[in-house]
């Protein structure tokens with residue numbers, strides 16, 4: 273006993289991490305799976321791959337840790353959010369591939385929603401925008417396009433779930449059809465103020481409500497795993513969407529605390545306490561976590577391309593072989609050149625929400641080369657974060673609080689990027705010792721429910737700083753550079 277197994281089911285890989293009683297990592301297993309792009313702007317996963325890699329990495333991590341299933345006190349799950357799965361309740365088989373959060377196939381329908389003036393209702397109930405990013409219109413698409421799906425759903429034969437919900441169904445052998453409030457908050461079907469599915473929005477999308485899972489707190493009883501899976505039933509006691517789990521893992525428990533995660537994309541969440549702040553700057557209102565029936569709200573800024581721009585330097589431009597090489601390149605970039613890269617590869621997320629524009633590079637000279645491109649790529653992540661922070665500060669100004677920024681995710685390994693981030697936002701950036709904050713958040717939710725991890729205050733006290741990046745850039749340079757970025761974004765959107 274005394275160990276927690278955290279499942280982190282992400283966009284490109286599934287991971288399982290065993291944490292010991294002191295919340296330290298004992299073993300990790302990771303497996304990638306195929307991405308399917310059947311049409312322009314479409315992104316799908318085979319739900320059976322998500323399940324197979326999850327089950328496989330769980331077994332591998334337990335084995336690597338040298339533990340028996342009996343040593344695992346509980347499971348915590350965190351997952352890529354919004355990704356939409358519909359399955360047959362009898363067989364547990366998905367009726368269509370998982371439609372991934374990045375998928376834009378419902379852009380036209382979202383435009384119709386906006387043209388018909390339904391966006392105000394959607395924002396008022398769900399805190400979200402009428403954008404294809406969220407699950408609701410993806411679920412409607414499946415019901416509209418898979419033969420007989422809506423009738424089967426009306427007969428109660430089909431279940432809908434985000435990835436957490438599908439995994440729990442599989443883990444429990446179909447005994448539990450549940451989700452948590454943070455995942456529900458990303459579906460565009462959930463009233464985040466009333467804490468229940470919105471009948472009005474389900475009716476608008478013609479979604480039979482019987483398909484929807486039951487919504488629980490983030491630390492709750494989500495069911496027991498099938499006895500044959502790990503040799504013994506293990507309780508699932510914690511669930512949160514990955515960005516919310518990182519908010520918990522970073523111990524952003526007080527209003528005004530903020531974390532920003534730099535993986536493929538970047539997602540910044542600002543804790544706004546028990547107030548669901550309505551953004552005037554096109555940020556999302558969401559649930560950061562829900563404990564003891566009480567939701568804690570957050571403002572969220574979502575950027576679709578952060579570390580992905582580094583992947584593009586590697587796989588698209590092929591000017592680097594490893595992500596870490598960007599550091600040395602950026603260091604030797606010509607300081608007199610001002611190359612600006614707007615990485616709108618799939619349009620722009622918050623605060624612009626422009627699905628149609630595509631990326632652009634400005635300020636090229638005859639002397640521009642890989643070094644200037646690498647620096648521009650890393651800088652684009654800092655500029656986009658500043659866009660989010662400015663929007664957040666405008667929405668959060670009422671309290672006068674200056675949010676402190678805690679960062680995590682693969683790209684925070686880049687000291688150069690973190691220094692530029694501090695420079696361009698003009699505020700300190702704190703990087704913790706624990707790199708796996710997302711998995712830790714899920715583990716803590718399950719572990720404190722199991723009674724082996726400390727309470728919220730004890731957990732927060734455990735947060736340890738690796739390094740603070742203090743702003744060093746001259747104020748006038750900071751202003752000039754950011755003004756150039758804003759001009760570049762405006763030009764990109766009007767191209």
Ligand SMILES: Nc1ncnc2c1ncn2[C@@H]1O[C@H](COP(=O)(O)OP(=O)(O)O)[C@@H](O)[C@H]1O
Nearest residue numbers: 535536579580582583595596681682683685686
């Ligand atoms: N040293 C580095 N410098 C710049 N970017 C990096 C570095 N190391 C990793 N990255 C970027 O971080 C991302 C991976 O982070 P990760 O948190 O694992 O993402 P995800 O969970 O979205 O797959 C990749 O896009 C990669 O390009």
Ligand SMILES: O=P(O)(O)OC[C@H](O)CO
Nearest residue numbers: 282283352353373535536
């Ligand atoms: O799987 P990640 O880490 O890319 O996170 C995806 C987000 O949850 C999408 O909203």
